[in-house]
Amino acid sequence: MVDRLLGRSHGDGQPENPNAAVWAHVQQARNLKRPHTLELLKAMADEFVELHGDRLFGDDSAIVAGLARISGRRIVVIGFQKGQDTEENIRRNFGLPHPEGYRKAMRVMELAERYGMPILTFVDVQGAFPGAAAEERGIAEAIARSVGLMTRLRTPIVVVITGEGGSGGALGLAVGDVVLALENSIYSVISPEGCASILWRSSDQSQAAAVAMKVTAGEQVELGVVDAVIPEPGEGAHTDPAETARLVRDVVLERLDVLGRLSLDDLVEARFKRYRAYGPYTVAERPAAPPERVGITDRLRGLLTKPTMPPFPGTRRTGPSGREEV
Amino acid sequence: MVDRLLGRSHGDGQPENPNAAVWAHVQQARNLKRPHTLELLKAMADEFVELHGDRLFGDDSAIVAGLARISGRRIVVIGFQKGQDTEENIRRNFGLPHPEGYRKAMRVMELAERYGMPILTFVDVQGAFPGAAAEERGIAEAIARSVGLMTRLRTPIVVVITGEGGSGGALGLAVGDVVLALENSIYSVISPEGCASILWRSSDQSQAAAVAMKVTAGEQVELGVVDAVIPEPGEGAHTDPAETARLVRDVVLERLDVLGRLSLDDLVEARFKRYRAYGPYTVAERPAAPPERVGITDRLRGLLTKPTMPPFPGTRRTGPSGREEV
Amino acid sequence: MPVRLPFRPRRDAYPPDLWTKCPGCAEMLFNKQLDKSLRVCPHCGHHFRIPAKTRIEQLVDSGSFIERDSDLSPVDALGFVDLKAYPDRLMAAQLSTGLRDAAVWGIGNIGGRPVSMCVMDFGFIGGSMGSVVGEKVARAGEAAIADRIPLIIISSSGGARMQEGTYSLMQLVKTMGVVERVKAARVPFISVMTDPTTGGVFASFAVVGDVNLAEPNALIRFAGDRVSSGTISEELPAGYARAEFWFSHGFVDRIVARAHLRDEIIALLGFLIAPPLNGSAETPQAPVSRPRSFLSALTGALTGENVAESHNGETGASRGEAPRG
Amino acid sequence: MPVRLPFRPRRDAYPPDLWTKCPGCAEMLFNKQLDKSLRVCPHCGHHFRIPAKTRIEQLVDSGSFIERDSDLSPVDALGFVDLKAYPDRLMAAQLSTGLRDAAVWGIGNIGGRPVSMCVMDFGFIGGSMGSVVGEKVARAGEAAIADRIPLIIISSSGGARMQEGTYSLMQLVKTMGVVERVKAARVPFISVMTDPTTGGVFASFAVVGDVNLAEPNALIRFAGDRVSSGTISEELPAGYARAEFWFSHGFVDRIVARAHLRDEIIALLGFLIAPPLNGSAETPQAPVSRPRSFLSALTGALTGENVAESHNGETGASRGEAPRG
């Protein structure tokens, strides 16, 4: 379990084919039977009132948003929703959102801020819908504005990556005070296939791309982009959605407890600084170095014991390179 | 001229057919040769940088918005734009706006607030586009939000009704600290034709409807909905657009001078109270009575000599009925 | 304080005959049965229009509603005469509905939570919004701000009332001005659109709720000039501009059958809670006036003092600005 | 303070041959002539991509630009190897462009007005945004806030840089976080989209300027995963996702030919003026942090002091909160 939380879940000792192990992880993240937002909510929430529509153009059923009561607390929940069968998948556009989805999400996030509800998002999306309808109605603008809004919302935000955290489409709902990830989830700047076709000029190299981008939840914890991994039950979340939901719920409520102790000023300031700090760079001629990993617990402990701010991942460092092969 | 400003411009002595006189006024307001927003700007402004697009769906060329410099001042100007020939009319949808127009206007109004520019709007529109495309993309929502935004914008707003002030479509740009109207303009809750077809069940009665609704600029001053009439040169604005623009400019700049002396708190509070007060009512059994007319000068003088707020038109009064036939 | 009307309804705008033919399925419905089912056809689900007071009875905790300003009455400011004189139309509507104008507002409890509620009545000149309706909506909103309780507006209207001319148009501004202050004060606002919600009512408060609910198949439409009472429902293709249409176009959060409306509102009230305005108050989210001026205005409204005066000195309410610990 | 690079450009990413074939009209253009026309084809108006430093020279008052942070250099945090190792790609790009990464930022004057400007360079790994580009955009924004001068960002990018993995994705958040603060501080932001502006750059700061300008025919596209340097312009129908397309879809305010870009920016700078932050300062319009915390953060950023500490005491900047007289 500790290994899992530290992202060292991929085999004991040396796996025979590290590429294949990572690829199995990617496939697991994409398993259509994994619980999505509504399935998780069904198991976690005592009550859920879904809200619909962006008040501009339409209602995107690839993103669901609404008011949930979880263990007695009011929480605004927003997440991506793939279908569980063909018919539902068609209705939900295979979970690929249009701009209306993000615009609905923003509207509902503003309700959360206005009425003092924390926000919980579930992220599981291959990417925004790449078709012309989404493009021309401003999917880029919708994602940009949603990301911007989430940097400044005056209410706690917990993000849980539950399956595929696919590039900007995922990021549109993935800015938070705490970013968690289910054990078998992935998070990447571009899909492994997209990366391979561009950099390797061959989609056959998707496995290599997945490895190179360090897409697994555990590796993202190492990079500091994800704060902690939530272990999955049994052979994976899809084998026991109810238990998965329980595990998620417990971690989320615990994090919300911690976040709730911060003033909103400190909360928003810390969130801004988290993202302000991401990404290593160096000053010319000095050796480049990746960031140390700083766990969420450290960071939050630091916050709670002001005045010093703990260091954030991604700030300039001079430690040794932390490269590791998976 | 004084007569004109008081709205008594329709003939000396008794007009032979008051309905016909009002209808001539309506036709004058609709004269396609009247200068619209761009024509007025061309004559008034030293510089105009038009801004385009609602950042959501499209750019509506039935509403123009941008940054103008008028007599050296930065002013955000927004207005309806009919075409001056068939080709332009088709491109501008005959001046009938879609939701995108109001959403563009809101975006530009927020720039005005942010960078400390007053807003000047020119209102000349038969009404919002009544077609399905406008309806389903939320023309109602766009107008509602624009009206709401204008009630709270922290920058001076001067509205000039230059032609047809047609119902909600006009109102979407017609909320201001000062509402002026060109002499031959009209302002009404519904077009005379629409009113006649509903209440008289005959569009033949449009003239009677126009009379009953007191649509002329002068009558709207009497009702307190418009603050003052701007006289038109010669046989009407269309006969001398440049002189019309000059007259408009002088009055607008004078009003902006006065508004600029108010604190933004007082400005917004006074604007809110103006609209909060509109519409006469009575308490049961007491005789109903229309409001007295209170000119803009009185109101602004009151504002400048705090702390007492001057009375606004439309508040409960018990004076005699001010009905007059045109 | 409510004032007794000097007359009683002469003819109900909603005819109390024994039987009603359902326009949805053409069944003949026994009226007592129909009342029991909240005036929803048990065969096809057609939602009949209902009077404001019936609506209120269906929604509030029994006996909890206290009507306010029932004595506000309309005025014929324009001397408006069409085929009838406006005062005659008003008198006829007052006699048939027992109301002074097309809206009822007051304070009541729903599921034990106090709310400020304004309900429109289509039976009164097509639920059209003149100065009295606008005033009642505004007062309901101001009461919601003052008491920090949710605002619920149930719309049923042909739009702005033509007989009051541009004063009716100004009610869109008046009501939106108050709704903007409701939002800035972080007071919840639930809008319920019922059949029909059209014209200037759709283009003002009805469309901008924190949550917009609609009854099934309710006609909801702006449609420029052409909308008004009486002539709205004819020439439209089936489903066009109905509640379900607006749901799919993103302007209605939830379509709620009348039988579930009270429960649905209770559920929403459990989530949409105005945060307290104590020392830890947050700045309002919407960029309206600064907190101090906003609260000054509020104080002025509550105490009846002149608002301009309250700008001159600090008021107790300005403590709301103190930085959060 | 700028640091001299230890190497000079070996091969310009924009080949300095004598003649260039115009991809717009297939004319052979004499390069010196092309440079004179700002690298716009005099025959068909095709706008060639230009290096960041050329762009800056075209826009700023001569000699006024002071580059900042030219020594910021990328890091291979992931140990990324595709067909080449990332450090090798970086070295090649650095050698060919003379830049350390794909953006240049600094302070300069345009038409006599100081601006904070960040310009992307497509010649450096397709102008892709990794941590250095994100950092430079963020610093440009913070400088704009600190000096209350307009922010101008000129985009030319294939999107997020894959070789830095999710750190590149996080640059969208970093830059948007700063842009939100720019807006809250009422500091103007002009975004100029040039060919190409795609992926994560289009989906962050490039699309949210107070005013969005675009060069004619610039490819501007999000297109999910499929966008990146090199493979973007092929399979699209003519006009799709070009500047003019975005103008008609409402996301670009003005399409400006390169020859007019400087004048157009000068005109806009004459209107978009950050209001002074003196005693009469207004609360920022956008609902970000409260002024005090915002200004505290700003002070921290300026003085390099620990921001958390500045929460403990009043700072001079908090005077900006004083109520307007």
Ligand SMILES: [Zn+2]
């Ligand atoms: Zn039926």
Ligand SMILES: [Zn+2]
């Ligand atoms: Zn050419």
